[in-house]
Amino acid sequence: MDLEVVTVGSELLLGFTIDRNTADIGRLLAPAGCNVVRSTSVPDEEEAIRNAVLDGLHRTGMVVITGGLGPTADDITKKVVAGIFDAPLELDSDYLEKLERRFAKLGRGPMPSVNRCQAEVPSGATTLRNPRGTAPGLWLEGKIGTAIMLPGVPVEMRGLMEGEVLPRLREMMFTGNSPDRVTKSCTLRTTGISESQLAENLSAVEPLPRSVTLSYLPGVDGVDLRLTIKSAAGDEAAEALDRAKAILLPTLCDRFYGIAPIALSEVLIDKLRDARMRMAVAESCTGGMIGARLTEIPGASDVFAGGVICYENTSKVRDLGVPSSVLDEYGAVSEAVVLAMAKGVCRRFGVDAGVAVTGIAGPEGGTSEKPVGTVWLAARLGSETRVARRWVPGKRSEVRKRSAQGALDLIRTMLAGD
Ligand code: ATP
Ligand code: MG
DSSP states (O other), X not given: OEXXXXXXXXXXHHTSSOOOHHHHHHHHXXXXXXXXXXXXXXXXXXXXXXXXXXXXXXXXXXXEEESOOSSSTTOOHHHHHHXXXXXXXXXXXXXXXXXXXXXXXXXXXXXXXXXXXXXXXXXXXXXXXXXXXXXXXXXXXXXXXXXXXXXXXXXXXXXXXXXXXXXXXXXXXXXXXXXXXXXXXXXXXXXXXXXXXXXXHHTTSOOOOTTEXXXXXXXXXXXXXXXXXXEEEHHHHHHHHHHHHHHHHHHXXXXXXXXXXXXXXXXXXXXXXXXXXXXXXXXXXXXXXXXXXXXXXXXXXXXXXXXXXXXXXXXXXXXHOOOHHHHHHHOSSSHHHHHHHHHXXXXXXXXXXXXXXXXXXXXXXXXXXXXXXXXXXXXXXXTEEEEEEEEOOSXXXXXXXXXXXHHXXXXXXXXXXX
């Protein structure tokens, strides 16, 4: 089943609110076999709403509309859609009573009169229960198609989608005798390899099952590879995705670290736990990011001992025992210093695993020999040490994030025995 989404709200176009509703709707509907084939955002203006909804109805016969159902003057979705369906607004006295009871229960005085309009529904529409707010969802069918109106507040919209809309859509598809077809995705997460290098490596693998599409989703932490299969029977979809995964994984080798939404820090914590090891971090330019990423994961205390943010040189000497002579001779951003940091932090915390980062995050401080983005990473595991020099492109925040990811990945690959 194909449908379109129309999100209503001037704030979406002015850039003050990021449209989450379209994303949530797409994610909720795909596994149920409904495809969002187009989404449009329009301002709170009659003409714009009317045109977007009419266009969507003409193309697919079904439109989900979010926003503009509230009681204030800028909320005009219901009136506009009622006009399209030639379904005049009528007072739903049952709903009005429910609304009044809701306000009485809240105990904040009588219901404001502006809320009364929320009990007005287009003639023939079904009201959809919204336990999280005052505006009901509305399901309106006519010769022209079906319009499903939902409140703009994301949590209300999602509740209505899950509780009221999805069951109705499933029933429609079922009674329409269309087989149970679904859209499924699976995302393989990689890091430490560029999008173009991945594409080149993967160009040599055997073709994926025809129905599976592969998308490259690059980000600061790496490139996600999303496999999607559309409109397939449930078992068939799962099998095709498994086959595609089996084709890609050998080529991705150790650049693959898990299936989304898993984070690299979570993978690392699991590996350390399996290896019965504890870890500490010595962070200069990342300023605590690595520790933050590890402690984001519940249960991190099983493996994470702590860390030192040794931002200035005196801290590197005092807190980690980096010899001043080494700092003087090679500079803070150097192989010798990062190695001494990793060794020092393991000793300080009495652990057998550690990572260290020192680099020039910019925008100042670069030289021709050590330009902005120069980063040294070190990882220790027992008596083994690995060190890497990277040149990380991007702004300060990117250099820091990529360095943190690089350090986590360096020790992950050591633990994997690669
Ligand atoms: P209410 O009954 O609360 O007035 P409503 O249906 O009238 O709901 P809006 O007034 O359009 O909805 O929006 C309510 C809130 O939800 C606003 O803060 C708005 O920014 C937010 N919102 C609306 N649409 C979206 C969207 N597509 N994505 C994320 N947030 C949204
Ligand atoms: Mg609005």
